[in-house]
Amino acid sequence: MFWADRIAGEIVERFGKTKPIIIRDEKTPSGRVHVGSMRGVAIHGVIHEALDEEGVSNVFKYEFNDMDPMDGFPEYLPEEFRQYMGKPLRAIPSPEPGFDNFAEYFAEEFKIVIAKAGFTPEFYNASDLYFSGKMDEVIRMALNHAAEIRKIYREVSGSVKADDWYPLAVICEHCGNVGTTKVYAWDGEMVSYRCEPAMVKWAQGCGHEGKISPFGGNAKFPFKVDWPAKWKVVGVMVEGGGKDHSTKGGTRDVAAHIANEVFACETPFNIPYEFLLVGGKKMSSSKGRGSSAREISELVPSKIFRLALIGKDFSQQFNFDPEGDTIPVLYDLYDKLALGYRETKDDDYARLFEFIHPERKLPPEDVFLPRFSQIAFLTQMPHLKIEEEAARLKGAPLTDADMQELSERAEYAQYWIQQCAPEKFVFTLQQTLPDAAKDLSHAQRQALKVVYNFIENADGMPSGEDIQQKLHSIKEEMSIQPSELFSALYLAFLGKTYGPKVGWFLSVLDKNFVLKRLEEASN
Ligand SMILES: [Zn+2]
Numbered sequence: 001m002f003w004a005d006r007i008a009g010e011i012v013e014r015f016g017k018t019k020p021i022i023i024r025d026e027k028t029p030s031g032r033v034h035v036g037s038m039r040g041v042a043i044h045g046v047i048h049e050a051l052d053e054e055g056v057s058n059v060f061k062y063e064f065n066d067m068d069p070m071d072g073f074p075e076y077l078p079e080e081f082r083q084y085m086g087k088p089l090r091a092i093p094s095p096e097p098g099f100d101n102f103a104e105y106f107a108e109e110f111k112i113v114i115a116k117a118g119f120t121p122e123f124y125n126a127s128d129l130y131f132s133g134k135m136d137e138v139i140r141m142a143l144n145h146a147a148e149i150r151k152i153y154r155e156v157s158g159s160v161k162a163d164d165w166y167p168l169a170v171i172c173e174h175c176g177n178v179g180t181t182k183v184y185a186w187d188g189e190m191v192s193y194r195c196e197p198a199m200v201k202w203a204q205g206c207g208h209e210g211k212i213s214p215f216g217g218n219a220k221f222p223f224k225v226d227w228p229a230k231w232k233v234v235g236v237m238v239e240g241g242g243k244d245h246s247t248k249g250g251t252r253d254v255a256a257h258i259a260n261e262v263f264a265c266e267t268p269f270n271i272p273y274e275f276l277l278v279g280g281k282k283m284s285s286s287k288g289r290g291s292s293a294r295e296i297s298e299l300v301p302s303k304i305f306r307l308a309l310i311g312k313d314f315s316q317q318f319n320f321d322p323e324g325d326t327i328p329v330l331y332d333l334y335d336k337l338a339l340g341y342r343e344t345k346d347d348d349y350a351r352l353f354e355f356i357h358p359e360r361k362l363p364p365e366d367v368f369l370p371r372f373s374q375i376a377f378l379t380q381m382p383h384l385k386i387e388e389e390a391a392r393l394k395g396a397p398l399t400d401a402d403m404q405e406l407s408e409r410a411e412y413a414q415y416w417i418q419q420c421a422p423e424k425f426v427f428t429l430q431q432t433l434p435d436a437a438k439d440l441s442h443a444q445r446q447a448l449k450v451v452y453n454f455i456e457n458a459d460g461m462p463s464g465e466d467i468q469q470k471l472h473s474i475k476e477e478m479s480i481q482p483s484e485l486f487s488a489l490y491l492a493f494l495g496k497t498y499g500p501k502v503g504w505f506l507s508v509l510d511k512n513f514v515l516k517r518l519e520e521a522s523n
Pocket residue numbers: 172173174175176177195205206207208
């Protein structure tokens with residue numbers, strides 16, 4: 001069974017179908033969001049869709065945690081933003097005009113990516129919960145049970161907190177920091193706190209000492225308490241997380257104990273998922289491309305983006321390498337899934353194929369899917385009309401759906417080639433005989449002469465298949481290694497020892513041009 005259907009089944013088994021299932025995920029918008037955060041969106045998103053298809057009432061809520069402090073400095077921000085280290089993200093100005101604050105600016109950028117991937121969660125901000133007073137009850141519970149929370153920290157994760165440590169961070173009335181304050185007393189109505197100059201390395205507190213109500217948005221929980229508090233307040237029933245959170249003694253373990261023992265609330269259904277990496281790591285490349293959700297999402301259309309996000313079981317890692325083979329490999333996989341879907345509609349691959357299309361808008365089954373690597377090549381040959389070449393590849397005129405798919409592939413191929421495609425996919429048709437083709441071996445020159453004769457004697461330009469067949473007979477008759485023969489042809493036209501499928505590649509070129517070049521290269 002496709003993994004999302006399997007998980008949806010387990011969720012229904014646990015909760016039944018009598019009340020709406022509440023699914024939740026969250027992100028702290030502390031800067032450009034890494035594409036890895038899309039894995040959580042996609043996993044929760046497809047489970048939401050799978051439950052919908054089963055007729056199970058459910059809602060997918062996505063929180064932007066705008067109460068969190070700025071605790072790291074993104075290198076792309078102007079220096080003047082350093083003064084905001086330790087402030088709540090919602091209290092920091094937006095780097096660009098037109099947005100309420102810093103958190104909103106980066107959240108909006110991520111929302112665009114989420115929409116492109118075809119997911120439609122209900123968004124809300126952490127501050128909505130805190131400022132509306134919805135968190136007041138759990139704040140009171142946590143403060144009243146601070147000793148139990150300290151005990152859970154100690155026993156579950158080994159983190160020892162002093163007896164005057166309270167699980168709450170007040171927003172300093174004097175400097176506005178939330179990352180530097182320490183609550184040390186609670187009298188049932190007010191908390192006493194100090195804004196510590198040296199509590200954290202990344203921000204400096206002002207030294208202010210005060211007493212304030214912890215309610216109504218004056219304070220927020222630390223993450224390990226915030227998480228179970230949200231489970232209770234939002235009524236979360238399903239919430240996965242990166243598998244690093246799910247280790248014994250890890251964040252989720254602590255959160256689960258606090259949920260059960262302090263907030264009297266159940267732990268949500270867990271989906272401990274593996275990471276989505278970019279280039280095997282956090283990438284920064286010579287071409288200046290990054291690994292943000294926005295940059296990666298611009299490289300592929302929705303269906304290919306979704307294939308990257310949900311194509312593997314949630315428990316398996318996926319490595320997206322824009323500077324490697326990932327994009328052509330994803331397209332080839334898409335084409336394979338499409339072919340399989342024509343055969344059968346009820347295996348895991350068919351389900352995956354349905355799920356990767358937002359709103360299940362599948363293309364017509366007979367749509368022509370030219371190989372992405374071929375389209376990438378064609379877009380680099382300025383003399384060619386891509387539609388004509390695609391029709392030749394198809395062997396029939398293109399339909400409207402064919403044209404739509406083709407232009408989408410061509411557009412993304414072109415962008416990929418310009419932005420980050422590896423050298424082996426980048427080709428320039430050489431206008432004069434490349435230097436690299438000037439010292440071919442005697443055998444190579446002889447073989448090129450035979451290719452010359454074959455093409456010259458053909459009626460028009462022979463088809464890719466005919467050329468390919470001829471090349472096979474040449475390598476046998478002349479006892480030349482295939483690699484020698486092929487590289488001689490690639491060198492003569494592209495100045496490289498490799499290229500796309502050689503017969504097809506020659507067939508798309510102008511006959512006179514090909515003959516002239518073969519003559520030059522074989523002399
Ligand atoms: Zn302060």
